[in-house]
Each structure stands twice: as C-alpha cells, then as structure tokens.
Amino acid sequence: MTLLQFAFNNVKRNTRVYLAYFLSSVFTIMIFFSFAVNLFHPEIENKSGGAIEIIMGQAEAVILIFSFLFVFISVNSFLKIRSKEFGILMILGMTKKQLRRLVFLENMMIGCLAIMAGITIGLVFSKLLLMILSNILSYGSLSFYFPFKAIIVTVAFFILIFIGISTLTPLIIRTSTIIILLKGTKKPNREIKFSFTQSILAVLLLGSGYFIALSPKAFDIHPLLDKVVLFIESIPYLEVILTASVVIGTYLFFSQLSIFVLHWLKRNRRFYMKKTNMLWVSDLIYRIRDNSRMLFLVTILSSVAFTSITGVYALSSVVKDESLKDHPFALTYTSYSNNGNELQHIKIIDEMLKSYGFQYEKVKSEVIKQASSNNHTIHIIKLSDYNDRVSALGLEKVDLKKDEALLIPVYVRFDPKRDKTLSQETVSLNKGEINLEVVGVAPKVIFYSGLFNNLIAVHDEIFNQLTNIQDKYYSYSYVIPDWQNTLEVTENLREELGVGERGLYFWSTRIEGYILENQNKKLFLYVGFFLGAIFFLGASSFLYFRLYTDLNQEKNKYIGLSKIGLSFKEMKKVASMQIAILFFVPFILACIHTFFAIMVLQTVLYSSVFKQFLIVIGAFLILNIIYYLSIRYRYINLLNRLIDHKN
Template structure:
C-alpha cells in the first residue's frame, strides 16, 4: 500500500468524522453551482441589469466563496486537532513532517473534489425546480433547462482550489515538535470559568442601548446608527456567551434546591464549561445567523411589499415634469402617452398643470408648492376626499408636519395628508391658497399626469415611450416617472437582491450547522468515557438521555434564539423608519429557519445518543 492509498483509506476510516464536513461541503457546492447556473443562464444574461445589481451578484459570489473558505478551514482545523494522538503516533513510528502534510493535502483534495462532484449532480437533479422558482423570484417566467457547463467548471475548480489552499494552511497546525502534546490529545485540566461583574454590566448596557436605538430609528437617523448599533450588538454578543452566560449559570448553582435536584447538578455543571469553552463558536454562529436572518427577512419584506411601496410612492400611472420653459416638450410626451392609451382602449384621467420648486428661508432642499385648484384636480384624479377648505388653512401632503417660511411668507401646516399627491421623489409637497401661491417666487415647473385603473397593463406603453424618446438625463425638475416600468425594475432589483440574500443565508446556515456537528463529534469521544463511568455508579441511560437532550439542545438552539432576538430588533428598525410591514415576512423567515434548525438538531441528537448508548453496552 503506497502513501496515496494510505491517505485514501484514512478518509474512509474516519468517514463518521468527515461526514458533516463532506455533507455540508456537498450542499454548499450544490448551492454555489445552482447560483452560478442561474446567473449564467442565457435568458438571465440577456436582461439589461443595472450596474449596481451586477456588482451585487459579483459581491455575493465573492462573500459566499470567502465564507466557504473560512468554513472549510475552521472545520478541517477542528477535526485535525481531534486527531492529535493519531499524528503523534505517526511521528513516533517515523513519519516525516512532509509526509503528514502530504497526507492532509490528499485527504482535503479528495473531500473537496468529491463534494464538488456530488454538489453538481444534486444541482442538476433539482435544476428544473430551481430554475422555475428562481425565475419567478427574479420576475421572469420559468427559466428553461440548459447544460450549465460553465457553472460546472467554476464549481469544481473553486472547491479543488479550496482543498489545495486549506491544505497549505492546515499543514502548519501539526508540527513535529508537538509529539508529546499530540500524544496527550486534547485532555487538559480546566479551571472553573469565571465571570466579571463589570463585563456583565457592560454586556447588558450595550444590548439595551443597541436595541433601543434600533427600535427608535427614523429614516434620517437609521444611516448614522447602523454602524454603532452593529458594533454594540457584536461586542455584547461575545460578552453574553463569555461572561453573562457564566454569571447566570453560577447564580443558578447558588440555588441549592434547584441545583441539587436529580440530574440538574450534572447538566448545569456541564453547561458551565461547554458554553465557556465554545464562546467563539457560539459567537460566530449567532452573528452569521443574525446576518442571514436579517438579510433574508428585510429583503423579503421589501420584495413582498413592493407593489404597496410603488403605490404609495407613485400615485399616478404616468408623471412627466420639467421647468415651465420646456412646457412644449412635456406636452409632446404627454400626447404620445395619451395616443397610446386611446389606441389600446384604456380609460384614463389626465392633468396638465404647473407647480413651483422653492427653497425655504434658511433651508437647502427644494419643496414643492401646489395651489388649491390644482390640489382639487389631483385628489379627484386619485379618488381621494378633499379636506382643504378653511380660509386660513395650509396642508402638507405627506406624513411630516413642518412649518416653513417662503419669501417671508410663513406657511403654517394645519392639516396633513396620509396619501401623496405626486411622486415622493419630489419630497415635501405643500398645498396653499391660490393667492398665497401667486405671492411665492420660485422655479416654475410644469407637469403632465395620467392615471388608469390598472397601471400594470401599461408596461408596453412604457417600453414604447423609451423606445421613442430614449433615456434622458433627469434631475430634480425634469423627470419621466412611468409607474409600470418602475414596478418592473423594482421587481427585478428586489428579486436579484433577495435571490442573493437567500443564497448567502443558506450558505451560512449549512456551514454553521457543520460547526456544531464537528463540536459534537469531538465531545462524544470524551462523553463516552464520562457517561460510561457514571453509568457504572448508577446513572441510567434514561437520565443520561435527559442530560444530553438539554446539553445538545442548548448547543444547537441557544445561538439561534439569540440570533432571532437580534433579528427582531434589527428588522423592527425598518418598520419604524420606513413604515414597512414586516410581521408576516419576519414570522415566515423565523419559522422556516427554526424548522430547518430543529430537523438538523434531531438528526445530530439521534446520532449522538446512539454513540453514547453503544458505549454503555
């Protein structure tokens, strides 16, 4: 048997240990293959995506690949440390450092290559379903099947490269001068974990402040709060596992009535060490799970609410504007749209009127001023109720209530409208009495607006419009806002971003699940000895099972529970800042991820208990 055969047989001999790593790598390869298969699909490539969406897809691929690299490195390094004794014995019987490194390289390349092949096969088997689902998600009809040769090559090469690079890094973990340490294995006497009261207080304070800032965010403050809140929660999460959890368990131990009750003394003592020992792993899983939940949940909420957003932001089906000097251009474009609507037999309402762009005294940004007569025409077009009647009354047509001064004329807001009169692109819109309107100077604008009962039927008119007039450079005065076209672009944009978020989220959940499996595999070796001894002095398998259910349950579900809490506050900031309905989206994402986590937990628990039960016989 040559050395290559020895390394190959070594993989087969350690198949149980490699199972989670191989399984997770295969699923990750299938996800990477599916993602590249879709973005290289001939029908998808033809779509003229905005540059920022193309960059988003490229960044998604890079993030996924870098995380896969980190996942493989972490998994392999943990597994290699569990084989300290094996490598120590190989050094003693004469194996050189070069041979050990070669063995590690062959093992990693075998696993990576086979994982890539299995992932590609799985991706091809389910490709029809994936193409249909992704096509709908991206706003297309079901994407047809094709032979994704390019995706196959990229996936296989990517995973082989991961195996080669990781082998180079991991070969430095095991050194010849560590023989004595290797022979001792991972056994080390452990001091009882300690917690700092000051760090516990800091942890609670950071979480409280971070959560408070999240749920009190507004549209203006959200951008400035994202980074500091994220840093607070990240630091607090690490302190939660390293300090607060230890502090809490020690408080639990002081309750002697509870602590000394049956097997409680056993699982509480075990958790004290396990949570402290696995702080970095818990921290990593919690943060990645939070990122996955937040990215999927927030984008899904926007994707699900996209039509309502469009209806709120763009009241009319067509809205064309420019400065008053270009009135003839606006009329020409409006005439084209009107002729198109007539030719297709679509009933419509039409308004051609003026407005003013004014910079308030002491302000920087334009506000729009509309006089009462035009306001009445707009609300009639939108089938809204008029509420602007008192002689001394002024109205602002959005949710904000802000008095302003224009040309030394104070505009006092008495009423506010929950519905916009013109697209929100124009910012704050003030409705004033006709005589006040004439007194205010500003940039005189002109607009043409059309409204129809079902604007989604006008997509072909929007396309014909751009084919006829082309894409013009727009600014705060000159705009061509075609609602159906905007909805179509929004569907594609949110679809691409949601597709990317789901892909990244799945990669995170699959790989973090493998972290937990690797930890369980390392623990089961020591737990077999421990519970065998406890069984001999009277602890039954039923009691052992109860203890392990709690321990493994905490190991799997605690990081997820913390991640869900982080996710709840993170996505709540969107609700308060943008008035976005996120309850249904958040609930669906949490339930789906929870079901997946519980299934994985039940599978690992069953295998774990089976190994313990075998050791007791």
Template structure:
C-alpha cells in the first residue's frame, strides 16, 4: 500500500471528523470564488455595470477577510485533528514509520482534502454565480442581467490562493508530529485528567470586565464610540475568555455542592462530565462565542441599516422636493406653481406643501472646532405648523428664549448648553436669547445652506427682524408627493427646468433614497454571505471538537451501561451536554450583541431592539438545525462504538 492509498483510506475512515471541516472549507472557497468571479468579470473591469465600483471595494475587503479567517480556521482545525490522532501516530511509529514518513502521510491527507474542497467549492461557486449575478443586477438596478462568465483569473486565484493556504498551514502544523516520543503518543489518550481548578480572582475579573464592557457600550454615543470602541472590545473579549476558562468551572463546581439538584435524576453524571468538558472545550467555546457576537452584531447592523432606509431618508429629507429663495416674492429658482404643474403632468399626487420664512443669524459651534455658521431664525408658529403636519413635537418659546434645532437626528452633540445665553444679531439688530434646549431632526430639507434653526417667540421675531428687508430673508418651499419613491424622472425634469446657477438651492429626496437603498441592499447581501460563512465555521468547530473526544465518551458510556444506566438516560445526558456546548456560546454571543445593539441605537438615535431580536432568532434557529445534525451523527457514532 502506497502513502497515497493509505492517506485516502485514512480520510475515508475518519470522514465523520473531516466532514464539518471539509464543508466549511468548501463554503469558504465557494464564497471567495463567487466574489472573485464578479471582480474579474469583463463588464465590471470595463465599467459597463453602473455602480459596480461601489460593490468592488466591499468585495475586495471581503476577499481579504475570507482569507484571513480561513487561515485561522484551517490552522485551528488541523491542529485539533493532529492532537486527536496522537495515539494513531504512536502506533505508526511503533510499527517502524519515521517522523518524516508520518509527516508525508499527513501532507498527503491534507492535500487530498484541500484539492477536494477547492474543486467542490469552485464547482458550487460556478453553479451559484449566475444566481449571484442576477441578485446583484436586481440590487444595482441594471437594465440587462449580468451575463454568466467564469473568469480564468478568478479560477486560478482561488486555486492558487487556497492551495497555498492549505499547504502552508499543513507544513506549519507538522512540527507537532516530530516533537513527541512514541510512549507519550501512545499514552496521550490514557493520561488521567486532573480535577479542573479555577481561580476566584480570575472569576471575579471575568465579571468585572464584562460589566465594564457592557456599561461602556450602554453609555456609548456617536461622539464617544471611537473612544470606547477599543476598551469595549478588550474588556468583553478578556471577560469572555475568563468566563469560560474560570467562571464556567466555578459555576459547575458550585452546582455540585447543591445536593438537592446534583443528586436529582441524571444530573450527577451530566454535571460531573460537564465540569471536564467545559474546561477542555473552554477555548473553543470562547472562540465560538466571540464569532457568534461578531456574526450577530454585523448582521444586525446590516439589517438595521437596510430596514431603516426609508425612515432615515424621510427623517433627513422631510419633503420630497424643496428649494430656497433669497428674498420674499422672488422666484429665481423655480415658481411654485410651475413645479406643481410639473408634478401633476408627471402623474403624481401632491399631498401637501410648506412655506417657511426666516432670517439668517451667525452662530459659533464650539463642539465643531468653533466653526462659524449661520442658523435660520424662525417663529414658533411657523415651525409648529410644519412640525404638526409631520407628526413632530411642537415647541413653546417664551419671550427672550429660543430652542436650537439641528437638522440631523444622528448627531447626539449638544451644541448649546441648556440655560446658556446665545448672543447674535439679525440683520444688524443685536439679539440675546436663553437656550431652552436642542431638537435633533429638521422639518425642512437639510441642504438649505444653514446649520439648523433658532425657534423663537413670534413677538421677538417681529421685533428683531423689523429692520431686515424682504430681499435679505430666506424662504423655503417644500412639496410632499404620494409614491415619491418613483419620482426620479420627475426630479430630474424639475432640476433641468432650474437655471444652472440656482440648482444648488434645490434638493430632492428620491436620489438620496435610491443611492442609500442600493448601498444598504448591497451591504446586506454581501455581508450576510460572509456572516453565513462565519456561522458555518463556528458550528464546524463545535462539531469536530465533539468527534475528537468521541473515543473517551464511548468508553465512559460503556461503563455507564455496565452499571445499569439505560440507553434513554444516556441519550438524555448526551443531548443535554451537546445542547449546552452548542447553545451556551449562542447565549453569550447574543448577550454581547444586545449591548452592541444598544450602542448602535444610541448612535442612530432610534431603538433597534426589534431588528436585533429578528437576527438573534434566525441565528438561534440555524444553530438549532446544526445541533440536531451534530447530535444525530454523534449518537449514531456513539452507539457504534
């Protein structure tokens, strides 16, 4: 028998151990190839696909991410496989095989798996690339479908890149084979396990780190998230590590002392074995928990941004069309009657129109490096009229007081402290007002050339602007349409009817909406594929971790059978243990993600819990399916042993 035949025989004999690793590697190759096929598509390279440049940059980043992730995943998997085969290598050494020959055997095995994974991955990638191109064409709103094309560069890049990756990691992990003596290898599986110990101080440190990380995430705002980000990641990762390596053992040891629970039913066996399993699997559970948190946080963020597209755009652009005129009664941009006539001719229904007159006043924004800007001084009655139409909260301004309005909801910066005095002037008239607070989110379009509004009492406005001429006042006209999402052609027609030099005063919602929707759709589509890759890999880590310990479990459950425990009780114990191994990381990852969603909600200025719950439920359902497959395969193998 040649080394090649022996390698093939070993792979076939250990296929239950290899299957999860093989499928995860295949999926990685498939996603990488599909992205590469798009990147090297002639229509993308030649610029024939509109907005393809937006996708290209994101896919290039994903390609790097897939390679980096695959490197660590394959490295971990191969190292785990080698450790689980120490007894086998000891027997081969005892039969006269040298370390060099064992290394050669392992190299053949890993090369065989690599070639199969690359071939199957590219095959499925080619099969699904057409579907991928169709989905992209729909998201990019390409007039004609992206033609099916398998770029040779994509094939060679995938083959060369992943083959080099597999071989490099194989050579790196082969160092483990030659470092152990035959006796150590043969006794590796028979070494008695000491009772897992834990440190009280490290257990407390886990609680402190997680509490600190959660607190910072809960308090994070848009202007503090960059400061908090690294401390949050550091404390949560460190706390999670000690949670599994120390706190999990402490909790289980504590349960062993709770005699009422410990000696009930089969809990004695379940908890006693979990003490060892949690300690042995601590690093794996830690990595899967962090991966779960990354998957849930990233997927939740993509989903939130996609679902909130309309709300965000309508919040930033309260009217479908809007423009400002310099001076009352002046129509240098476009006459409102002409715009309404074009709306009617375009087949759209005008829901309402607004008109707001204000006077520009200078302000200084200290939180923006003392930026000098102009705010629009408006009356509370004009503001409240539009706010009521939009369903916003109205404002009551007392004489000598003002409320500052910033046009964007996302910015959580308080530009003027409540109770402070703002000194400015309105057309040469000195104005001093006490700030009653700040409102985020405008009632008119944001691109009017002014940084927010100062909302004041009607009488104060009349007195302060008495000397301001009509020519120095700013008038905003806004128009809201039904079915505005389809008004792109109308928007372009209106813009073409406006003189070139005045077009900067005109704004429309639909173009920003379509660009934002396209970007979020693409981000969700591309990001979800990478998230699924991470999910498959994390589940695979748990799967082959189970099967690397199955020989020990077979011996333990044979002993339990001999002392009278039934098959149903053994299945119950096994199901509980596997369930905890699979779902504890999901629970920890979901808890991490919950605080990440809170931070995201703080940044966006709106709660995102309902979106996050959807992602967590979908992820838990997928993990449950993976658990059922793993449990059935494990139980079948356990009975065969």
C-alpha cells in the first residue's frame, strides 16, 4: 500500500469526524465562487462603475481570511483527535517526515474535494444568485455565462489556502513526542483555580463596553451625566477601545468568570447535591476550562454574524424613511440670482410633471448668503418662506419677533448639543449691525441634506434689511405624493436641464437618491447575509469539532459511571445539560453583545432597529436549536454505542 492509498483510506475511515469540516468548507467555497461569478459578470463590470466590485471584492477578502482561520483551527482539532493514532504509527516505524506527508496528503484530498464540490454547487445556484443580484441592481436579467475566470480565481485562492494550511499543520506533530501523542487529548483533572480579580475585571470590562454603547441614550437625563457622556465621546479611538473592552471581557468571562460561577454553584450544597447536578457542574468546570478559547471564538464569531446581518437588514428596511428625511421634497430646483433661464426651467419642470399626470404643490423660497461677524458663512431665509415650506411638509408654523432667529438643521442626523452651528445662542448679521437671539432649532431639514450650511430663519422685516449679500438663491421645491413613480420624468428632465450648471443652477430629486440607496443597501444585505451565515456556520462547526474531540475522553467517564450504577437516562440528562450550556451560553452572550451594538447603530440611523434585531435573533435561535438537537442526538447515540460496546 502506498502512502497516497493509506491517506485515502484514512480520509474514508474518518468520514464522520471530517464531515462537518468538509461541508462547512464546501459552503464557504460555494459562497466565494458565487460572489466571483457576480463580480466577473460582463454586464456588471461594464455598468457598475466600480461600486459593486469594491463591495464584492471586500466580501471575497473577508471570506478568504475567515477560510484560512477556519481551516487552520479545524485541522488542528482533527490532529488532536487522531494524536493517539499518529503515536501508534510512529511506534510501528513511520518517520516524522512520512507522517507530515500523510497529513499533508489527507488535507489536500479533503481540500480538493471541497473545492470541486463547492464550485459544482455554486454553478447550480449561480443563475439563481444572478437573478437575485439583477433584481437588486435593477439591471433587468443578467444572462448566464460560463464563469471561467471565477473558477480560476476560486481554485487558485483555495488551493493556496489548503497548501499553506497543509504545510503548517504538520509542524504541530513535529513538536510532540510519541508519549505525548499516545496520551492524546486526555489531561489529568487537577483542581481548577480562578482569579477573583480577573472575574471582577470581566464584569467591569463588559459593563463599561455596554455603558459606552448606551451613552448617547443617556443625554437629557442629568447634567452631570451629560458631561460624562461628552467626555466619553471625546476619547480618541473610542470605537477601538469599546471593541477591545468587549472582546477582552468576553475572554475573561469564559476563562475566569464562568469558573467562578460554577464554583459558587458547587458551594451551594442544596443545589449541588440535587439529583445529577453534581455530575454536570463538576465536569463542566473542566470542560469550560479546556474549551474557554473555543467558546470565546464562537461568541465573537456569532456576535459578528448577528450584528452584520441585523445592521444590513436595518439599513435596507429604512431606506424609504431615510430618503423622506434626506429629501423632504420630491424635487428641488435652486437657481443663483444671475441665472436668466430660471423661469424657463421651472416652466419645463411644471409642464413635464403635468404631461405625466402628476399632482404637485410648488413652494418658492428666497435664500441670502452672507458672512457673519466671525467670518463664517451663514444662509438666511425669511420667516414667511420658512412657514410656507413647513406648512407644505405638514409641520407647525412658527412665529418670530424682530430680534429673534430660528436655527434650521442642514443634515438629517443632527444633535444641537454636538453641532456647533446649532448650539449658537445669538446670531450677528450685517457685520454686527443686527444681533438676534436664538429661540430654538427647527425640527427637520426643509430643503435637502447639505444644501445650505448654517441656515437660519428671521423675521421678514429683518430679512429685507440685510445688506452685504454674497449670493442670493431662489429655490423651488415640489411636493409630489406619487414620487416613487417619478423616475421616468426625472430621466427626461435630466435630458432637458442637464445635471445643472455651476454658478447658475442645480437640482436634485428624491427618487434618484432613493434608488441609489436602495440598490446599495440591498447589495449590502445580500453580501451581509452570506457573510453572517458563514460566520455562524463556522462558529457552530467549532462546537461540533470540540464535542467530537472530547468524545474519546468523555466515553471513559461515562463507562465508569455506568459500571457504578448510573442509568443511561441519567447520563443522557447530564450530557444534554453540558451540551446545552456549551451551545447556548455563547449564543446568549453573543445576543447581548449584538443588542448593545445595535444601540450604537440606532444613534447613527436615528431610528429604531429593535424589530430587525428580534427577527434576526429569532431566526438564528431556531437554527441554533435545530443544530443543538441534531448534535445532541448524534452525540448521545454515539455515546450509547460506545458504552454498549464496552459493556
């Protein structure tokens, strides 16, 4: 028998152990290949202008990095499972060089099979994914093509990954002696100690990370708390500190705090001595100690999966609301005072809207630009024009005295306590000749986001007194109830008016921004869903690998328990409890991490994403329960067969 045949037989004999690793690799390769099919599609390369290539390219890079780590950790776990087998082979005369070649051949066999299976399945589903992408991008139908380039890229990258991992992993065996290999993964169960200080530190790190995430919500509760929040937000690299705090706290949670909690349960004699609690509590201390790194990794991967999918789902679901906020009017045409074609352009817009049968309401406003006393540009609108606009938007009108001014936000996501232009108490006009008291901030944008910086409304008489005018604008805004069907008329207006001439006029529509944002957000959802699925599948696979790594050690314990009279029903209860804790504690902690992460997201979106969070977590909970029940069923059946065989 040649070494190649021996490697093939080993892979075939260890199918049960390698199955989850193989299927996870196939899924990852399939997703990478599918993205490559989309990325290299001729129509996308010609039309996208680079945006899709950037998004898809970044997704491909993330998949490659994850694949490298996933394969390395997985193969490392399998080597530990088979360490006793390697020790026996070395006793029988196999050299370390031959052993390294054997492991290399086995890994490459599995890798090549996974690549072929992943590409084959990807080809089967490529047309479906192209249809989904064409719907997202509104490209019509993306025709199927033979993705030769995508196949070459996928094969090349993953062959390099499997060669690299297959070259690195045998180095682990080289550092082990035959005695260590023969002992396998079995470790003597010594008394587990924990650090009370590090346990408290875990609570403090997680608590501080959660407080920082919630800090924007703490405004307006108490002046002192406001100062604390502002101080926190002024800390440089706050996002890095927040992430590091939660990551380190999570590691200490499993390595120290969880052991502390289990020791506390152990000291509670009433609980500890009840039925089989003694067995699963005492054994779980050792299992968590041995698996703390794996549980930490599963929690972080699950958190990334939940947060990414919740984030992209929330972004895609609020596109319409965001468009309404960014563009309160369906169409806004703004002309400089020196534009002689203003009335002609407005006539073209009116006639075009009427020809398409659109009902609309038109609002005209005059805006003056001048330099304030501190040499900052300021834009002024008179009160009557402001009230006309807010009335058309369904908002309440305001009343200003001659010595009062109203600040108007320029961007949708504004906060008067953080935006200096919205925290002014007085405004000086006409080089300090006119001083006005600020009486408040308008509730929303009244043109479209970013049009006029540092915008204020003043009494009409004050507006008429303004001199030292740098520029004057006339802005026409249209309320169109059926704005979602204005794409065709907008395209025709672009042909008539162009994109606007700098120094004369410019115009913008809600429908164009909505379509662009809708495409981008749906594309992010498309990419984020698959990346989240890969991360979650990888996290679940690590749990599967670890359970089967520990099975050889656990079987001896359960065989001993069966000999002293413990029924299989009781052993089943103990095993089920331990597997449930290993499955659901990382899941629950990842859900908590995600909840506080979306609190940060809500401050960016200025809208609630709690509904999307519940939907995503609910879907993953169902998947986790199904995966837990299937693993538990297989684990207990294997355990039952091992015990029956020994007895």
